[in-house]
Amino acid sequence: MSSASIHKHTAILDAAYELFGSMGFYETKMSEVAEHAGIAKGTVYLYFKSKEELFMAVTRRDCEGFLEQLEGKLNTCSILTDKLSVIAEHHLSYYYERKRHTNLFFRAPNNNPELVAYMALFMEAYMQAVVKVLLEGGASEPELMAQAYIGMLDRLKMDILFDPSFSEEDASKRARFAAGLFITGALGNLNSALGDLPSEL
Amino acid sequence: MSSASIHKHTAILDAAYELFGSMGFYETKMSEVAEHAGIAKGTVYLYFKSKEELFMAVTRRDCEGFLEQLEGKLNTCSILTDKLSVIAEHHLSYYYERKRHTNLFFRAPNNNPELVAYMALFMEAYMQAVVKVLLEGGASEPELMAQAYIGMLDRLKMDILFDPSFSEEDASKRARFAAGLFITGALGNLNSALGDLPSEL
Amino acid sequence: MSSASIHKHTAILDAAYELFGSMGFYETKMSEVAEHAGIAKGTVYLYFKSKEELFMAVTRRDCEGFLEQLEGKLNTCSILTDKLSVIAEHHLSYYYERKRHTNLFFRAPNNNPELVAYMALFMEAYMQAVVKVLLEGGASEPELMAQAYIGMLDRLKMDILFDPSFSEEDASKRARFAAGLFITGALGNLNSALGDLPSEL
Amino acid sequence: MSSASIHKHTAILDAAYELFGSMGFYETKMSEVAEHAGIAKGTVYLYFKSKEELFMAVTRRDCEGFLEQLEGKLNTCSILTDKLSVIAEHHLSYYYERKRHTNLFFRAPNNNPELVAYMALFMEAYMQAVVKVLLEGGASEPELMAQAYIGMLDRLKMDILFDPSFSEEDASKRARFAAGLFITGALGNLNSALGDLPSEL
DNA sequence: CATGAATGAGTATTCATTCAT
DNA sequence: CATGAATGAATACTCATTCAT
Numbered sequence: 001m002s003s004a005s006i007h008k009h010t011a012i013l014d015a016a017y018e019l020f021g022s023m024g025f026y027e028t029k030m031s032e033v034a035e036h037a038g039i040a041k042g043t044v045y046l047y048f049k050s051k052e053e054l055f056m057a058v059t060r061r062d063c064e065g066f067l068e069q070l071e072g073k074l075n076t077c078s079i080l081t082d083k084l085s086v087i088a089e090h091h092l093s094y095y096y097e098r099k100r101h102t103n104l105f106f107r108a109p110n111n112n113p114e115l116v117a118y119m120a121l122f123m124e125a126y127m128q129a130v131v132k133v134l135l136e137g138g139a140s141e142p143e144l145m146a147q148a149y150i151g152m153l154d155r156l157k158m159d160i161l162f163d164p165s166f167s168e169e170d171a172s173k174r175a176r177f178a179a180g181l182f183i184t185g186a187l188g189n190l191n192s193a194l195g196d197l198p199s200e201l
Numbered sequence: 202m203s204s205a206s207i208h209k210h211t212a213i214l215d216a217a218y219e220l221f222g223s224m225g226f227y228e229t230k231m232s233e234v235a236e237h238a239g240i241a242k243g244t245v246y247l248y249f250k251s252k253e254e255l256f257m258a259v260t261r262r263d264c265e266g267f268l269e270q271l272e273g274k275l276n277t278c279s280i281l282t283d284k285l286s287v288i289a290e291h292h293l294s295y296y297y298e299r300k301r302h303t304n305l306f307f308r309a310p311n312n313n314p315e316l317v318a319y320m321a322l323f324m325e326a327y328m329q330a331v332v333k334v335l336l337e338g339g340a341s342e343p344e345l346m347a348q349a350y351i352g353m354l355d356r357l358k359m360d361i362l363f364d365p366s367f368s369e370e371d372a373s374k375r376a377r378f379a380a381g382l383f384i385t386g387a388l389g390n391l392n393s394a395l396g397d398l399p400s401e402l
Numbered sequence: 403m404s405s406a407s408i409h410k411h412t413a414i415l416d417a418a419y420e421l422f423g424s425m426g427f428y429e430t431k432m433s434e435v436a437e438h439a440g441i442a443k444g445t446v447y448l449y450f451k452s453k454e455e456l457f458m459a460v461t462r463r464d465c466e467g468f469l470e471q472l473e474g475k476l477n478t479c480s481i482l483t484d485k486l487s488v489i490a491e492h493h494l495s496y497y498y499e500r501k502r503h504t505n506l507f508f509r510a511p512n513n514n515p516e517l518v519a520y521m522a523l524f525m526e527a528y529m530q531a532v533v534k535v536l537l538e539g540g541a542s543e544p545e546l547m548a549q550a551y552i553g554m555l556d557r558l559k560m561d562i563l564f565d566p567s568f569s570e571e572d573a574s575k576r577a578r579f580a581a582g583l584f585i586t587g588a589l590g591n592l593n594s595a596l597g598d599l600p601s602e603l
Numbered sequence: 604m605s606s607a608s609i610h611k612h613t614a615i616l617d618a619a620y621e622l623f624g625s626m627g628f629y630e631t632k633m634s635e636v637a638e639h640a641g642i643a644k645g646t647v648y649l650y651f652k653s654k655e656e657l658f659m660a661v662t663r664r665d666c667e668g669f670l671e672q673l674e675g676k677l678n679t680c681s682i683l684t685d686k687l688s689v690i691a692e693h694h695l696s697y698y699y700e701r702k703r704h705t706n707l708f709f710r711a712p713n714n715n716p717e718l719v720a721y722m723a724l725f726m727e728a729y730m731q732a733v734v735k736v737l738l739e740g741g742a743s744e745p746e747l748m749a750q751a752y753i754g755m756l757d758r759l760k761m762d763i764l765f766d767p768s769f770s771e772e773d774a775s776k777r778a779r780f781a782a783g784l785f786i787t788g789a790l791g792n793l794n795s796a797l798g799d800l801p802s803e804l
Numbered sequence: 805c806a807t808g809a810a811t812g813a814g815t816a817t818t819c820a821t822t823c824a825t
Numbered sequence: 826c827a828t829g830a831a832t833g834a835a836t837a838c839t840c841a842t843t844c845a846t
Binding site for chain 2: 026116120123134141144145147148149150151152154156159162174177182183184185186
């Protein structure tokens, strides 16, 4: 692929990310993607053979970016708790930067097995990244714990997406809260009523 | 509304729930809904004035059912930890029963402000139900903690939706795990490396 | 037909006249006609077997009223010029009263042979009424002259329909103008250039 | 616009003129227009963005043709009476050629302000063309006289439209009759009863 | 006679995709 | 490689009419 080709390929992905992310799959028109990318409608099909494939490519690029950035950040620290904090900060700041593009995930095409499969792979990869950290801490049931941690983060990101007044600082504060809660649990935060806590929990 | 009318109203909602839930909004045709409900196409429009309004009605009925069932279950126990377990069990079992209908949430229509507003209300109501429980335990920052707990549960439900071999018993086990992790945190589960835990967390 | 029936029959015609006249055939809904008439949708069909038949009935009643009123007015005078004035005044005042209901004529149903035939009959009857007057004056080619006179009047009524500021007095003035022009021609109104008028005209 | 585009544009207008003219707006289907034009349904929308816009374009082309031809014919003669004859001949021959397409005017779409506005403009332009001729003859009240003349012609054309046996020669004869009547009035044609003609007429 | 719930035929319009240039 | 004119499948919604009550 020539350098001009690569440039055009990227331009299409950028335009598609912008539109799919803000409008969703069904409300985005291929002609708009072409227009945004500054090329002709037919040209899009020289690079991506269908709208669904283009959506897949956009999703893939975004997810890979998420994981690569996470790896990079995790490599900057060695202590377990720092790593858990890094995960939380990354999750929330990533979505903070993408608050205008949430429909990439919420409004994906229906009935596309390939996309479902890819999203499962992505979730698995993300989980394994967290599992790896937890295993350094000797966790038992690391996969469930990883899922739980990711879930906490994912829900705590929601206000970021929907509350326009949410600041980057708020996001960061939430990240620290999440890491703390995950590590120490709600116990220390709840009163003595929990003295009744059954031992089997 | 006559009894025949109510019956037809319900039949349409049931058919729409089935189809929206499994195919998503965009891939569900009004003619299919009518056929499933055993009535003529035009009749659907006597009960719901548009496809979007029908989708809203289906969503509303489902969300209200979720909250009502949760309230009912919470009223059967009084101890804080039991309540947290009940929440977890409810969340996971509810989705377990609906594993074939996940697209009701994942593939909703785009650009529908009314739907977005309703989902925000629902999330708020769910969160408040959890907050109420946590306040009995004297929690500080109960809203963030509620969000975090719900997030954990939501992610832990994912395998239920996507893994066909997932059993109801697996769901129940996950619920207990989630409640335990939320209350005591990962600390007890991780090794001494966490002795380094910075105090500000 | 009972008195209640007659009342209902009339109520439907009145409602239909109102709606067909202001909205046109295609933009008027049978359900609206029923609602305006204060009866149920199905009841309309007890009196008129289709929308087209109802439109025919409305048209027929209106045209018959036009002709009957004209006859009545013509009977009040005996001089030829008075009668021509009466025709003109009638034509313009009739449409003046109906300015809100022009679509009864302009927006009739397409492809309805029965309606086309009726309108031809009406025009014929109107023309014959004028012909009868002209014959009293010993006109040759009375039919063409009648058509021409009616045509003049019909066009002169247009401003009435479309110009909201048009007053009843304006309408009356136009009627007198039309009668005068018809009788004496443009000749007296035009300058000597018409001295060149070829004899064969 | 390329030559192929212009050709297609024209083909659509021709097909639409044929169908709107004979069936009326509401009974003409866009798919039929496309079929008549020998193109695909979607292609029509590349040239005209809606059925209403297409109707407007057809109407506009027809009305402009009417006025242009009239101007051309009027320029071929200089004497007032000739010009009045030309107007009459044009009016009647034009509709004679279009006898199969009367519904372009009689069955237009309802509630289209743009169309109503355009038709008003057309009528005004037509009237002004006649007014210009009358002013050369020094007429007072030229606008009312123009309207009256046009009205005469318009009514005299009706038999052309509805009587299949009407010949082009008949049309021409009517045109001469109309011009004569307009200029000299009915007076010479009526008997002495008109001696009573009140002076104010 | 009166009702109004139910029917289902009918159509304008969109937009992903193709392919001749 | 690039274009953009052309295609045609696909679908929500309306409303005249019917008929069981």
